[in-house]
Amino acid sequence: MASIPELDHLKIPLEDIKLATNNFSDSNFIGQGGFGRVYKGQLPLSAFAASTTTSRSTNPTARPATIAVKRLDVKGGQGQHEFLMEIAMLSSYKHDNLVSLVGFSEEGDEKIIVYEHEVRGSLDKYLATDLTWVQRLQICLGAARGLNYLHDGVGEGHRVLHRDIKSSNILLDENWEAKVSDFGLSKIGPTNQEFTFLVTTAAGTFGYVDPIYITTGVLTKESDVYSFGVVLFEVLCGRLAMIGKYEDERRFLAHLARLRYEEGKLDEIIIPSIRKQIKPNSLQTFSRIAYQCLKLERKQRPTMATIMEQLQISLEFQISCRRITRIGLWGSSTGGSPWSFQLDGSHKLRKITLDHEDWIYSIGFTTEDLSGLFNSSQQHGGGGGRSGGQISEINFDADEDITGILGTVGVTTGRYRGYIVISSLCFRTNKQSFGPFGKETGDRFSVPWDVGSFAGFYGRAGFYLDGLGCYLKATM
Numbered sequence: 001m002a003s004i005p006e007l008d009h010l011k012i013p014l015e016d017i018k019l020a021t022n023n024f025s026d027s028n029f030i031g032q033g034g035f036g037r038v039y040k041g042q043l044p045l046s047a048f049a050a051s052t053t054t055s056r057s058t059n060p061t062a063r064p065a066t067i068a069v070k071r072l073d074v075k076g077g078q079g080q081h082e083f084l085m086e087i088a089m090l091s092s093y094k095h096d097n098l099v100s101l102v103g104f105s106e107e108g109d110e111k112i113i114v115y116e117h118e119v120r121g122s123l124d125k126y127l128a129t130d131l132t133w134v135q136r137l138q139i140c141l142g143a144a145r146g147l148n149y150l151h152d153g154v155g156e157g158h159r160v161l162h163r164d165i166k167s168s169n170i171l172l173d174e175n176w177e178a179k180v181s182d183f184g185l186s187k188i189g190p191t192n193q194e195f196t197f198l199v200t201t202a203a204g205t206f207g208y209v210d211p212i213y214i215t216t217g218v219l220t221k222e223s224d225v226y227s228f229g230v231v232l233f234e235v236l237c238g239r240l241a242m243i244g245k246y247e248d249e250r251r252f253l254a255h256l257a258r259l260r261y262e263e264g265k266l267d268e269i270i271i272p273s274i275r276k277q278i279k280p281n282s283l284q285t286f287s288r289i290a291y292q293c294l295k296l297e298r299k300q301r302p303t304m305a306t307i308m309e310q311l312q313i314s315l316e317f318q319i320s321c322r323r324i325t326r327i328g329l330w331g332s333s334t335g336g337s338p339w340s341f342q343l344d345g346s347h348k349l350r351k352i353t354l355d356h357e358d359w360i361y362s363i364g365f366t367t368e369d370l371s372g373l374f375n376s377s378q379q380h381g382g383g384g385g386r387s388g389g390q391i392s393e394i395n396f397d398a399d400e401d402i403t404g405i406l407g408t409v410g411v412t413t414g415r416y417r418g419y420i421v422i423s424s425l426c427f428r429t430n431k432q433s434f435g436p437f438g439k440e441t442g443d444r445f446s447v448p449w450d451v452g453s454f455a456g457f458y459g460r461a462g463f464y465l466d467g468l469g470c471y472l473k474a475t476m
């Protein structure tokens with residue numbers, strides 16, 4: 001039996017997995033896919049400590065992890081290749097938007113992959129729910145980042161083609177952060193050739209597969225882009241890629257969406273709950289890029305980097321209000337969890353609370369409404385005073401407006417080194433200047449506000465669970 005010795009440290013005894021899943025009991029069963037059955041379980045602490053990944057090891061007090069156990073349906077050696085492939089893949093490529101591998105087991109006839117359990121399950125189950133447009137956009141953006149990493153971020157001269165992008169392979173954690181899963185069918189392709197392609201037997205899932213791949217058997221990164229486009233329309237329309245009971249043009253969403261887009265009647269197929277909230281420029285940006293993903297000519301399909309950029313713009317259009325102009329991105333746009341703060345049109349920003357030391361740990365906002373009531377947002381980021389940082393409050397007068405934000409983007413040092421964060425911030429108003437808060441290191445940025453007034457922030461925040469190295473990765 002083929003094996004990969006470098007993966008030995010990820011091996012988990014079958015006995016521990018049986019204990020964790022009540023011996024694969026029906027009450028632990030959560031789903032069935034092409035690979036086999038999936039079970040939820042609680043891994044005993046001892047087993048978890050032995051197979052832990054580095055990010056986990058910074059948190060020795062972690063409770064036993066909740067895991068998702070994928071039990072491979074094997075007959076003879078079938079699936080062996082995909083099995084080792086997925087483990088090798090997951091153990092070497094790490095990104096906040098890829099599902100985390102806990103370990104694997106290979107004893108007797110059993111082949112099992114153990115993942116971190118993503119509490120909300122897969123995106124397909126939420127397509128027809130009342131998830132807001134902003135939540136939907138953030139999920140798409142996360143998934144796009146994960147896929148972009150596979151295509152362009154895994155290292156010089158390599159790229160990973162996913163080959164089975166669909167909503168059931170996009171998992172969601174408790175913060176609705178997207179985690180791309182299932183690279184079992186993927187292959188590593190060279191990027192240093194003008195035309196990267198792999199010839200394989202057709203794989204993937206009906207309704208999502210690039211039509212060119214079906215006819216030629218040639219797979220490129222544009223095939224993933226096509227499938228991702230189908231997912232974007234699933235999210236917009238609140239339905240699956242294929243609905244078997246329809247005998248007409250509604251059967252395949254890719255076909256239907258392309259038709260309606262070209263007729264200028266996309267509105268007709270958008271899920272009603274979001275049709276009311278979606279802003280026209282947000283919809284226009286989103287649907288244009290989704291439509292381009294479905295182009296039959298591969299050369300006309302966008303890259304994942306472009307898709308990410310356009311989804312970001314679509315999100316900005318949605319969360320900004322009439323009074324502001326679009327601003328740029330500073331700091332890190334990956335890692336941590338997304339957050340946003342929006343100033344209601346009738347509210348006035350009265351206070352910003354910053355927790356900072358060598359970089360900005362967290363940021364919070366206090367607003368005043370028309371009746372004079374003050375409302376404070378949560379502190380976005382980590383710490384909140386417990387991180388040993390300094391708390392600074394910036395109080396604005398009722399007639400004071402932000403006219404500019406300046407700051408620096410740096411890289412963390414010390415124990416938690418290597419993270420791109422907002423290292424300092426400085427606020428200018430029509431009356432005075434506040435700051436700098438934090439430590440001015442790294443690249444400077446400035447956001448002039450003379451063209452509009454402040455309406456909100458959005459960003460990403462991450463922190464270590466042991467409460468020490470809290471940091472804010474903000475995109476402002």
Ligand SMILES: Nc1ncnc2c1ncn2[C@@H]1O[C@H](COP(=O)(O)OP(=O)(O)OP(=O)(O)O)[C@@H](O)[C@H]1O
Pocket residue numbers: 030031032033034035036037038068070099115116117118119120121122164168169171181182205
């Ligand atoms: N890590 C996980 N955390 C939470 N739920 C999961 C996890 N992995 C899988 N699931 C759930 O189990 C179901 C089955 O997953 P599985 O990947 O086996 O099938 P699939 O995605 O529907 O099809 P395919 O086999 O083509 O990937 C998923 O739809 C998902 O809801």
Ligand SMILES: [Mg+2]
Pocket residue numbers: 033168169181182
């Ligand atoms: Mg899957």
